[in-house]
Amino acid sequence: MNVLAVASRKGGSGKSTLTAHLAAHAHGLSQSCLLIDDDPQGSLWLWNELRKKNALPLKNVTRGIADILKREKQNGVEWVFIDTPPNMSVSVTDAIEAATLLIIPCRPGVFDLMAVRETIGCARKARTPYAVVINGAPAKRGKVESPSVTYARECLATWAVPVWSGQITQRASFSLALAEGEGVKEFDFDSSSAAEIGRLWLAIERSVKAVNDAREGTGMHSAAA
Secondary structure, eight states: EEEEEOOOSTTOOHHHHHHHHHHOOOOOTTTOOOEEEOOTOHHHHHHHHHHHGGGOOOOSSSSSSHHHHHHHHTTTTTTTEEEEOOOOOHHHHHHHOOOEEEEEEESHHHHHHHHHHHHHHHHHHHHHOOOEEEEEOOOOOOOOOOOOHHHHHHHHTTTOOBSSOOOBBBOHHHHHHHHHHHOOOOOTSSSSHHHHHHHHHHHHHHHHHHHHHHTTSSOOOOOOO
């Protein structure tokens, strides 16, 4: 079972949005998925309710994440997606410790970059592989990233932080899809937004495979593909 925790101390980084779109994408690939909503705002729960008959299995954290994961592993769940609140509470720490890979969404702004450092510190302490995903980014001009994204990558590089080579661009389709209880690929299959989520998912799959191979002694981990 592979566990993806999406965490950042910074509110508004797009944790719930990214979790929902990744889970919907994996579900569309016929993966067995479970959502865990640990955010008191319940955004992931609300989105899943909007899915109606297409709702994914979802658990709220009541007795601890470890207990949920133990049961669901026995049930044969392949992928678990954990949405966390914007703090470093005990439950967030538990989610990071339980994760196969921690995804840290970060908007390309100085306040967001500073907030990311605390989450990174928690991941390093827990020895959990992690990668930062530049989220809510200005659109590229041709193939050229915006100056704010370039600046964010340069800052993260000085901290020796693994960063996904792509970006999730600020687009209305991401929020419009959620309002319909869909992932962006379900909402608009051929959109640029769907392509970005697809590329991120492929990078996550490669990283998770590398993590699992490293744990089994058959390979080395490189967190951000």
